[in-house]
Amino acid sequence: MELRQLERFLAVAEKGTIVAAARSLGMTQQALSASLAGLEQTLDLRLFDRGPGGKTRLTPYGSALVTHARSQLAADRRAREELRSLREAASGVVTIGIGETFAGDIVAAAVTRLHAARPALRVNLIEGYSESLLARLYDGEFDFVAAAVGGLGLAPGYAAEAIYSANDVVACRAEHPLMRVGDLTLEDLAPYTWVVPYSRPSDVAVITETFVAADLEPPRRFIGSDAFRIGMKLMAANDFLLMTSPALVTSMLATEAYGVCVLPIDRPTVRRNASLIASDERPMTPAATALLDAIREAAAAYADTGRARTIRSRNAERDSR
Numbered sequence: 001m002e003l004r005q006l007e008r009f010l011a012v013a014e015k016g017t018i019v020a021a022a023r024s025l026g027m028t029q030q031a032l033s034a035s036l037a038g039l040e041q042t043l044d045l046r047l048f049d050r051g052p053g054g055k056t057r058l059t060p061y062g063s064a065l066v067t068h069a070r071s072q073l074a075a076d077r078r079a080r081e082e083l084r085s086l087r088e089a090a091s092g093v094v095t096i097g098i099g100e101t102f103a104g105d106i107v108a109a110a111v112t113r114l115h116a117a118r119p120a121l122r123v124n125l126i127e128g129y130s131e132s133l134l135a136r137l138y139d140g141e142f143d144f145v146a147a148a149v150g151g152l153g154l155a156p157g158y159a160a161e162a163i164y165s166a167n168d169v170v171a172c173r174a175e176h177p178l179m180r181v182g183d184l185t186l187e188d189l190a191p192y193t194w195v196v197p198y199s200r201p202s203d204v205a206v207i208t209e210t211f212v213a214a215d216l217e218p219p220r221r222f223i224g225s226d227a228f229r230i231g232m233k234l235m236a237a238n239d240f241l242l243m244t245s246p247a248l249v250t251s252m253l254a255t256e257a258y259g260v261c262v263l264p265i266d267r268p269t270v271r272r273n274a275s276l277i278a279s280d281e282r283p284m285t286p287a288a289t290a291l292l293d294a295i296r297e298a299a300a301a302y303a304d305t306g307r308a309r310t311i312r313s314r315n316a317e318r319d320s321r
Contacts, residue, residue, distance in 0.1 A: 003076055005039045006069040008032055009047065013066055017054045029054075067139070074140035081285065092287040095124040097133035099147025100197075100228075101166065102274045103247040106302050107146060110294035121287050129199045129226060137277065143288035146295060148245070148272035157282075160275040163299045168270045170263045171242045171249040173235055184265045186214050195231050195242045198224035203243060203270070210268035235260055243268055 011021040012032070022032045040047050047062035058066070081093045098107055111123055126133070130147040137145045138155050149160045170189070172178060181188055190211065196203045204222055211218040223240070225231040228248075235242055236259055242249070249260045276292060278284060284292070 001039065001042060001072075003073060005035055005042075006072055008035045009039055009062075010066065010069050010073070012036065012048065012056055013058055013062065017056060019054045071139045078140050078143075092285060093122045093124065094143050094285065094287045094291050095126070095141065096288075096291065097126050097128060097136060097142045097145040097147065099128065099130045099133055099145070099274075100248045101130070101148035101245040101272045102146040102163075103299075103302060105247075106295060106298045109298040109301070110291065113298070114291055114294045118287075118290065121290075123291065127228065129197050131199045132226070134277065137279075143284060144276055144278035144292060146274070146276055149275050149277065154277065157279055158277060159280040160273070160277045162273045162275045163296070165271060165273045166246055167266070168243050168268075168272065169246050169249065170265055170268070171235070171244060171260050172240065172263055173238075174259045174261050176239050176241075176261075176263075178241075178263055179261060184263060186211065186265070186267050187216055189241060189265070190216055190219060192219070193221040193223060193238070193240045194219055195223050195225060195234055195240050198226045206270055207243060207268045214267075232260060243270070245272065247274075 008021070008025060011025050012018060015021040015024060018029050018032055018036075022029045025032065036048070043061075043065075045061040046059050047065060048056040049059055050056060098104075107125065111125070114121065114123065126136075126142070128136075130145075130149070133142070133145045133147050134154070136142055137158070146163075149162075154160060178184060178188060178192075194204075194207060196207070208218040223234065225234070231242070234240055241263075242260075246262065249262060276295065278292075
């Protein structure tokens with residue numbers, strides 16, 4: 001299979017019609033149809049079911065090829081970027097995924113420092129939850145991921161370097177009735193709706209199991225959202241609760257823009273390791289290595305500030321043993 005064929009195949013899969021895909025690729029419908037036919041002939045498989053009006057629907061074989069095609073094209077892009085970066089380490093592109101557990105202050109400080117030293121280097125930062133970020137890392141989209149590993153198992157060929165660990169906190173808006181309750185207990189939390197990550201169903205299980213273990217009726221109302229801004233707006237406008245990383249809700253954006261506060265209660269919670277995750281088989285570009293080192297340095301500096309009370313650095317844990 002040629003990369004050009006895979007690129008055209010993906011365009012049709014994403015656009016849903018030959019006409020729309022041809023327009024996005026800047027080629028004629030006839031040429032695109034011929035390219036698809038050639039790919040199907042090479043594979044000896046039908047990838048699309050054609051419908052009226054030029055509409056297309058992926059066959060099971062086509063659906064299976066989508067993931068492979070994206071991975072191949074991402075690998076091709078990365079190979080080109082690595083070659084450009086090797087030619088001149090001060091330029092090129094580095095793309096990383098950032099999970100909600102990893103303190104934004106750390107990444108911002110690292111990028112600021114790196115940009116001052118290498119202004120020609122393009123840095124792409126993509127936020128999300130660990131589960132979705134790891135899948136995109138495996139597809140070759142990211143140089144590395146700064147996120148929590150927790151109970152997630154990494155795919156073969158990938159390794160995690162723990163930077164610090166943190167317990168999730170329970171957050172709500174400043175006007176929440178629970179903010180006026182003294183000696184807060186788990187039972188006080190029972191009547192309220194919880195906002196949980198859509199891509200992390202395990203959080204619902206943790207919350208439920210915490211209440212059951214305390215012989216309490218577990219919460220029944222949950223709203224799933226992977227959209228940070230919408231989630232924060234929901235928190236600011238309603239008496240909802242959120243179990244999340246302290247890095248997410250103690251940021252200036254969360255506290256000043258949305259008025260989110262941390263409740264004085266230590267349950268439910270999950271201990272998460274904020275880590276740098278990368279392939280230990282694929283060489284890292286000089287640009288990516290520079291950003292990785294900058295994040296390590298920024299994390300060490302952050303752990304020495306008052307803002308780092310909610311986290312423990314690896315050095316602090318090692319010294320306490």
